[in-house]
Amino acid sequence: AQTVTQSQPEMSVQEAETVTLSCTYDTSESDYYLFWYKQPPSRQMILVIRQEAYKQQNATENRFSVNFQKAAKSFSLKISDSQLGDAAMYFCAYRGRRYSGGGADGLTFGKGTHLIIQP
Amino acid sequence: DTGVSQDPRHKITKRGQNVTFRCDPISEHNRLYWYRQTLGQGPEFLTYFQNEAQLEKSRLLSDRFSAERPKGSFSTLEIQRTEQGDSAMYLCASSAEGIRNQPQHFGDGTRLSIL
Numbered sequence: 001a002q003t004v005t006q007s008q009p010e011m012s013v014q015e016a017e018t019v020t021l022s023c024t025y026d027t028s029e030s031d032y033y034l035f036w037y038k039q040p041p042s043r044q045m046i047l048v049i050r051q052e053a054y055k056q057q058n059a060t061e062n063r064f065s066v067n068f069q070k071a072a073k074s075f076s077l078k079i080s081d082s083q084l085g086d087a088a089m090y091f092c093a094y095r096g097r098r099y100s101g102g103g104a105d106g107l108t109f110g111k112g113t114h115l116i117i118q119p
Numbered sequence: 120d121t122g123v124s125q126d127p128r129h130k131i132t133k134r135g136q137n138v139t140f141r142c143d144p145i146s147e148h149n150r151l152y153w154y155r156q157t158l159g160q161g162p163e164f165l166t167y168f169q170n171e172a173q174l175e176k177s178r179l180l181s182d183r184f185s186a187e188r189p190k191g192s193f194s195t196l197e198i199q200r201t202e203q204g205d206s207a208m209y210l211c212a213s214s215a216e217g218i219r220n221q222p223q224h225f226g227d228g229t230r231l232s233i234l
Contacts (some may be wrong), residue, residue: 045162
Protein backbone atom coordinates (compact mmCIF):
# COMPACT_ATOMS: atom_id res chain seq x y z
CA ALA A 1 0.00 0.00 0.00
CA GLN A 2 1.07 3.53 -0.63
CA THR A 3 2.07 5.76 2.24
CA VAL A 4 2.61 9.50 2.44
CA THR A 5 4.80 11.04 5.12
CA GLN A 6 4.88 14.67 6.17
CA SER A 7 7.64 14.97 8.75
CA GLN A 8 6.91 18.55 9.81
CA PRO A 9 3.85 18.76 12.08
CA GLU A 10 4.18 22.54 12.22
CA MET A 11 6.10 25.23 10.35
CA SER A 12 6.30 28.96 11.00
CA VAL A 13 7.37 31.66 8.56
CA GLN A 14 7.48 35.43 8.54
CA GLU A 15 5.10 37.20 6.22
CA ALA A 16 6.68 37.78 2.78
CA GLU A 17 9.32 35.10 3.36
CA THR A 18 9.61 31.72 1.65
CA VAL A 19 8.81 28.39 3.26
CA THR A 20 9.19 24.81 2.09
CA LEU A 21 6.97 21.97 3.27
CA SER A 22 8.31 18.47 2.84
CA CYS A 23 6.56 15.30 1.73
CA THR A 24 7.84 11.83 0.96
CA TYR A 25 5.89 8.86 -0.27
CA ASP A 26 6.32 5.17 -0.79
CA THR A 27 4.99 3.37 -3.84
CA SER A 28 5.89 0.61 -6.24
CA GLU A 29 3.99 2.25 -9.08
CA SER A 30 5.65 4.22 -11.85
CA ASP A 31 2.62 6.22 -12.93
CA TYR A 32 0.84 8.29 -10.33
CA TYR A 33 -0.23 11.79 -9.35
CA LEU A 34 0.71 13.97 -6.43
CA PHE A 35 -1.24 16.84 -4.92
CA TRP A 36 -0.95 19.50 -2.26
CA TYR A 37 -4.19 20.51 -0.58
CA LYS A 38 -4.76 23.40 1.81
CA GLN A 39 -7.32 23.21 4.64
CA PRO A 40 -7.92 26.52 6.47
CA PRO A 41 -9.46 26.27 9.95
CA SER A 42 -13.08 25.11 9.75
CA ARG A 43 -13.06 25.45 6.01
CA GLN A 44 -13.01 23.09 3.10
CA MET A 45 -10.01 21.40 1.52
CA ILE A 46 -8.72 23.32 -1.49
CA LEU A 47 -6.33 22.08 -4.18
CA VAL A 48 -3.10 24.08 -4.24
CA ILE A 49 -1.05 22.32 -6.89
CA ARG A 50 -0.73 18.96 -8.66
CA GLN A 51 2.03 17.00 -10.39
CA GLU A 52 1.97 14.07 -12.80
CA ALA A 53 4.78 11.63 -12.11
CA TYR A 54 5.63 11.21 -15.78
CA LYS A 55 6.35 14.93 -16.13
CA GLN A 56 9.88 15.92 -15.20
CA GLN A 57 9.06 19.62 -15.09
CA ASN A 58 8.05 20.83 -11.66
CA ALA A 59 4.55 22.29 -11.41
CA THR A 60 4.09 25.97 -10.58
CA GLU A 61 0.98 27.94 -9.62
CA ASN A 62 1.70 31.59 -8.95
CA ARG A 63 3.50 31.74 -5.56
CA PHE A 64 3.35 27.96 -5.14
CA SER A 65 5.83 25.56 -6.70
CA VAL A 66 6.93 22.00 -6.11
CA ASN A 67 10.25 20.20 -6.12
CA PHE A 68 9.42 16.72 -7.42
CA GLN A 69 12.24 14.20 -7.06
CA LYS A 70 10.86 10.93 -8.42
CA ALA A 71 13.86 8.76 -7.62
CA ALA A 72 13.90 10.01 -4.05
CA LYS A 73 10.08 9.85 -3.85
CA SER A 74 10.02 13.39 -2.57
CA PHE A 75 7.45 16.09 -3.32
CA SER A 76 8.04 19.34 -1.44
CA LEU A 77 5.94 22.50 -1.67
CA LYS A 78 7.54 25.93 -1.76
CA ILE A 79 5.47 28.97 -0.91
CA SER A 80 7.06 32.26 -1.91
CA ASP A 81 6.14 35.69 -0.53
CA SER A 82 4.06 34.12 2.24
CA GLN A 83 0.79 35.86 3.03
CA LEU A 84 -1.42 35.77 6.12
CA GLY A 85 -4.06 33.96 4.08
CA ASP A 86 -1.67 31.08 3.53
CA ALA A 87 -2.06 30.02 7.15
CA ALA A 88 -3.67 26.57 7.13
CA MET A 89 -3.07 22.84 7.34
CA TYR A 90 -1.31 21.60 4.22
CA PHE A 91 -1.78 18.01 3.13
CA CYS A 92 0.29 16.10 0.61
CA ALA A 93 -1.70 13.45 -1.27
CA TYR A 94 -0.97 10.56 -3.63
CA ARG A 95 -3.14 8.92 -6.26
CA GLY A 96 -2.04 5.86 -8.19
CA ARG A 97 -3.20 4.22 -11.36
CA ARG A 98 -6.77 2.95 -11.32
CA TYR A 99 -6.24 -0.73 -11.99
CA SER A 100 -2.68 -1.22 -10.90
CA GLY A 101 -3.69 -3.27 -7.91
CA GLY A 102 -1.87 -0.79 -5.77
CA GLY A 103 -4.88 0.24 -3.79
CA ALA A 104 -7.99 2.38 -3.75
CA ASP A 105 -8.78 5.01 -6.32
CA GLY A 106 -9.10 7.55 -3.57
CA LEU A 107 -6.35 9.85 -2.42
CA THR A 108 -3.82 8.78 0.21
CA PHE A 109 -3.04 11.73 2.45
CA GLY A 110 -0.19 12.55 4.80
CA LYS A 111 -0.88 13.74 8.34
CA GLY A 112 -0.47 17.35 7.38
CA THR A 113 1.72 20.32 8.25
CA HIS A 114 0.28 23.24 10.18
CA LEU A 115 1.64 26.43 8.59
CA ILE A 116 1.76 29.55 10.74
CA ILE A 117 2.38 32.95 9.18
CA GLN A 118 3.99 35.49 11.51
CA PRO A 119 2.99 39.08 10.67
CA ASP B 120 -20.75 25.60 -10.09
CA THR B 121 -22.09 25.65 -6.56
CA GLY B 122 -19.44 23.34 -5.14
CA VAL B 123 -19.82 20.13 -3.16
CA SER B 124 -22.55 20.41 -0.54
CA GLN B 125 -22.78 18.30 2.61
CA ASP B 126 -25.59 18.08 5.11
CA PRO B 127 -25.70 18.35 8.06
CA ARG B 128 -22.63 20.36 9.04
CA HIS B 129 -22.69 18.98 12.55
CA LYS B 130 -24.32 15.90 14.04
CA ILE B 131 -24.35 15.00 17.72
CA THR B 132 -25.81 11.66 18.67
CA LYS B 133 -25.73 9.07 21.39
CA ARG B 134 -23.71 5.91 21.07
CA GLY B 135 -25.70 3.15 19.44
CA GLN B 136 -27.85 5.42 17.30
CA ASN B 137 -27.89 5.40 13.50
CA VAL B 138 -26.87 8.49 11.54
CA THR B 139 -27.08 9.40 7.86
CA PHE B 140 -25.15 12.07 5.99
CA ARG B 141 -25.85 13.48 2.57
CA CYS B 142 -23.50 14.74 -0.13
CA ASP B 143 -24.45 16.64 -3.28
CA PRO B 144 -21.52 16.69 -5.71
CA ILE B 145 -20.77 19.30 -8.34
CA SER B 146 -23.45 18.70 -10.95
CA GLU B 147 -21.27 17.61 -13.87
CA HIS B 148 -19.08 15.33 -11.74
CA ASN B 149 -19.84 11.65 -11.94
CA ARG B 150 -17.23 10.48 -9.43
CA LEU B 151 -17.96 10.81 -5.74
CA TYR B 152 -15.72 9.95 -2.80
CA TRP B 153 -16.19 9.66 0.96
CA TYR B 154 -13.33 10.25 3.40
CA ARG B 155 -13.05 10.28 7.18
CA GLN B 156 -10.77 12.74 8.99
CA THR B 157 -9.99 12.43 12.67
CA LEU B 158 -8.40 15.19 14.73
CA GLY B 159 -4.79 15.82 13.80
CA GLN B 160 -4.84 13.41 10.87
CA GLY B 161 -5.20 13.62 7.13
CA PRO B 162 -8.37 12.36 5.48
CA GLU B 163 -8.66 8.59 5.00
CA PHE B 164 -10.42 7.13 1.99
CA LEU B 165 -13.63 5.22 2.70
CA THR B 166 -15.38 4.55 -0.60
CA TYR B 167 -15.86 5.76 -4.16
CA PHE B 168 -18.67 5.85 -6.72
CA GLN B 169 -18.63 6.28 -10.44
CA ASN B 170 -22.17 7.24 -11.33
CA GLU B 171 -24.35 4.93 -9.23
CA ALA B 172 -21.81 2.12 -9.01
CA GLN B 173 -19.80 1.75 -5.82
CA LEU B 174 -16.45 0.71 -7.24
CA GLU B 175 -14.18 0.56 -4.22
CA LYS B 176 -14.42 0.29 -0.45
CA SER B 177 -11.51 0.57 1.94
CA ARG B 178 -10.97 -1.77 4.87
CA LEU B 179 -11.97 1.16 7.10
CA LEU B 180 -15.55 0.77 5.90
CA SER B 181 -16.87 -1.75 8.42
CA ASP B 182 -20.19 -3.52 7.98
CA ARG B 183 -21.82 -0.81 10.10
CA PHE B 184 -21.16 1.66 7.31
CA SER B 185 -23.14 1.76 4.09
CA ALA B 186 -23.02 4.24 1.26
CA GLU B 187 -25.39 4.68 -1.63
CA ARG B 188 -25.71 6.81 -4.72
CA PRO B 189 -28.98 5.57 -6.17
CA LYS B 190 -29.35 7.86 -9.16
CA GLY B 191 -25.77 8.78 -9.71
CA SER B 192 -26.27 12.22 -8.26
CA PHE B 193 -26.33 12.75 -4.47
CA SER B 194 -24.93 10.16 -2.09
CA THR B 195 -25.72 9.11 1.46
CA LEU B 196 -23.42 7.60 4.06
CA GLU B 197 -25.13 5.75 6.90
CA ILE B 198 -23.47 4.58 10.10
CA GLN B 199 -25.43 2.07 12.13
CA ARG B 200 -24.98 1.46 15.87
CA THR B 201 -22.52 4.33 16.22
CA GLU B 202 -19.46 3.93 18.44
CA GLN B 203 -17.20 6.47 20.14
CA GLY B 204 -14.53 5.79 17.54
CA ASP B 205 -16.84 7.00 14.79
CA SER B 206 -16.43 10.58 15.99
CA ALA B 207 -14.74 12.36 13.09
CA MET B 208 -15.22 14.74 10.20
CA TYR B 209 -16.76 12.98 7.21
CA LEU B 210 -15.71 14.57 3.94
CA CYS B 211 -17.24 14.14 0.53
CA ALA B 212 -15.43 14.96 -2.69
CA SER B 213 -16.32 14.79 -6.37
CA SER B 214 -14.42 14.84 -9.63
CA ALA B 215 -15.00 14.59 -13.35
CA GLU B 216 -14.52 11.39 -15.30
CA GLY B 217 -11.80 11.05 -17.86
CA ILE B 218 -8.35 12.44 -17.26
CA ARG B 219 -7.08 10.86 -14.06
CA ASN B 220 -5.36 13.89 -12.72
CA GLN B 221 -8.65 15.72 -12.41
CA PRO B 222 -8.63 17.10 -8.88
CA GLN B 223 -11.16 16.13 -6.30
CA HIS B 224 -13.27 19.00 -5.02
CA PHE B 225 -14.17 18.71 -1.36
CA GLY B 226 -17.21 19.77 0.61
CA ASP B 227 -17.15 21.41 4.03
CA GLY B 228 -17.68 18.06 5.74
CA THR B 229 -20.05 16.73 8.39
CA ARG B 230 -18.63 16.69 11.89
CA LEU B 231 -19.97 13.73 13.88
CA SER B 232 -19.76 13.71 17.66
CA ILE B 233 -20.76 10.59 19.60
CA LEU B 234 -21.81 11.14 23.20
